[in-house]
Each structure stands twice: as structure tokens, then as C-alpha cells.
Amino acid sequence: MTLPLNMKRPDRNRPEPLWHQAEQALRTLIADGTWPDGTQLPNEAKLSEMLGVSRITIRHALRNLEESGLLRREHGRGTFVRSSTVIAGVRGLTSFTQEMAERGLVVGSRVLEMCQMPADTEISDALDIRENEPVIKIRRLRAGNNQPVGIQTAYLPAGRVAGILDISEPMLSLYDILRNRFGIVPRVAREIYRVGTVSAEDAGLLEVEAGSPAFIVRRITSDGNGPFEFTISTMRGDRYEIRSKLHL
Structure with missing residues (x-):
């Protein structure tokens, strides 16, 4: 998957934690329809490369989005955007x-x-x-x-x-x-x-x-x-x- 044009990579000079910045970057892609309902997200390694942060940071961000009801994880298949309605x-x-x-x-x-x-x-x-x-x-x-x-x-x-x-x-x-x-x-x-x-x-x-x-x-x-x-x-x-x- 190519890097979305509106994906904002975390900035290590900002005061917000990297996981929070990564979470907000992914949340924006879901909210603006770049990743519509049902979209399968890239795996953790690919997301780590796309956002320039560690896999641990990506895992933290994905967990928060899943707990917020925006994502669903399917064992053996991957992570998908979940419908909010x-x-x-x-x-x-x-x-x-x-x-x-x-x-x-x-x-x-x-x-x-x-x-x-x-x-x-x-x-x-x-x-x-x-x-x-x-x-x-x-x-x-x-x-x-x-x-x-x-x-x-x-x-x-x-x-x-x-x-x-x-x-x-x-x-x-x-x-x-x-x-x-x-x-x-x-x-x-x-x-x-x-x-x-x-x-x-x-x-x-x-x-x-x-x-x-x-x-x-x-x-x-x-x-x-x-x-x-x-x-x-x-x-x-x-x-x-x-x-x-x-x-x-």
C-alpha cells in the first residue's frame, strides 16, 4: 500500500507521545474516508515503516483504536476498519x-x-x-x-x-x-x-x-x-x- 497523501507522520520534536501521534494519524485516515469501512490495514511492520515509528508504538495505537470501536482485529486475517454506525x-x-x-x-x-x-x-x-x-x-x-x-x-x-x-x-x-x-x-x-x-x-x-x-x-x-x-x-x-x- 502506498503512503496516503494525507498521512501525517509523527514528529519526535513534538511533546505528544509518538503512539498518540500515530493513533491520530490513523484516526484521520478513517474519519476522512481514505480508509473506508471494511478496509484492511497494512500489517504492523508496514505501518511502522510508513509512519517511521517502532512496532510497539504502532501496536499501542492500534489497540487504542480497537478499544474506541474504530477497528476490529481478526485472528489470522488482520486488522480492519470497523463501521461506526x-x-x-x-x-x-x-x-x-x-x-x-x-x-x-x-x-x-x-x-x-x-x-x-x-x-x-x-x-x-x-x-x-x-x-x-x-x-x-x-x-x-x-x-x-x-x-x-x-x-x-x-x-x-x-x-x-x-x-x-x-x-x-x-x-x-x-x-x-x-x-x-x-x-x-x-x-x-x-x-x-x-x-x-x-x-x-x-x-x-x-x-x-x-x-x-x-x-x-x-x-x-x-x-x-x-x-x-x-x-x-x-x-x-x-x-x-x-x-x-x-x-x-
Whole structure:
């Protein structure tokens, strides 16, 4: 493989570690499409020659990119650029509580924040309401078998869930509360998954290091009256899976 024109070789006179510079050089080639999804990278020896650094430095950079979800290593085949966008396969409309039950795990939930706030542009677009219209924000730490799995932040139109801030019962399943208290029954949901990393804010709660791989999930759920829930979730990459059943 010839040296890409936009590949920036590490500079030993710069203060940043060589492995960091090598990682950024490779990350740029992935981000700008020079190496698109599925591209097989040159082997460590070739990358070492291309970037002018040791194989140990290259190995460090590749490991970081793999942990960030940008690369995948296949034993005996090599290292490939991994797609950063994953769309979940078709499945039933389930809550987190149902998902954990289906996997044989005991669900846990802790409310981290629950308040009313004005909807920003992203929230208003998702819920099909006016910007700055009041919404209820519910941020929860979700667990399975007492192990943290993810952090979910749900936004609900305040007008459809009047009095929800006064509920004192544990919020294991938000959908059960919406169904039983407000007559809101989900009919359809749209989810988008992408590979991301755990923020510094969430790292301690999820018991991982900041920057650890994660699924970032955006979900809009609707009933017969339109969207009633917009949820943004950060799910630990090592404790959450996307499962699909395929048929001929």
C-alpha cells in the first residue's frame, strides 16, 4: 500500500507521545474516508515503516483504536476498519426491563435526575413539539445482576405526564408507569445505534474508564397520538449486545 497523501507522520520534536501521534494519524485516515469501512490495514511492520515509528508504538495505537470501536482485529486475517454506525435488527418493542429479563438478568435502576426543563432543538424535533416547550427529564443508571450496564436519559412531553414528578415508586420500568398511570401504550419505536465512548461524567457510574467503548442509542417511541419519549442511552460495550434473528 502506498503512503496516503494525507498521512501525517509523527514528529519526535513534538511533546505528544509518538503512539498518540500515530493513533491520530490513523484516526484521520478513517474519519476522512481514505480508509473506508471494511478496509484492511497494512500489517504492523508496514505501518511502522510508513509512519517511521517502532512496532510497539504502532501496536499501542492500534489497540487504542480497537478499544474506541474504530477497528476490529481478526485472528489470522488482520486488522480492519470497523463501521461506526450499527442499526439494530428487527425485534419487538421492549423496555430495558424486558430485555434484561429475556437475558435472565435481574434488572436494577437508580434515578440520577428527574426534573422539568425546556426542550432544546434536538428534543423538540424528536418529540414533535415546539422548542422550549416543557419536558420531563428522567436520567437513570440501569443495571443487570447488580452490574452497571448503561445510563438512560428519557425526555417526555410534560403535558402528557402531568404529576409524574410526584411518583415515589421505584422506576424499574418507565413503560409500565406510563401505561398504568397515564394510559400511554407504546406502538412503535425507532432506534439508532452508533459506536461511541463513555464520557467522563458517566465513567464513574458505569465503573469504567472515560473513553471506554459504548453503544450510544437514540430512541423515539410513539403511541397513537405521536412521539411520547425520546431517550439517549450510553450502554457499556462489554455488557450490552445487539442481537438479531435472521430468516431466509
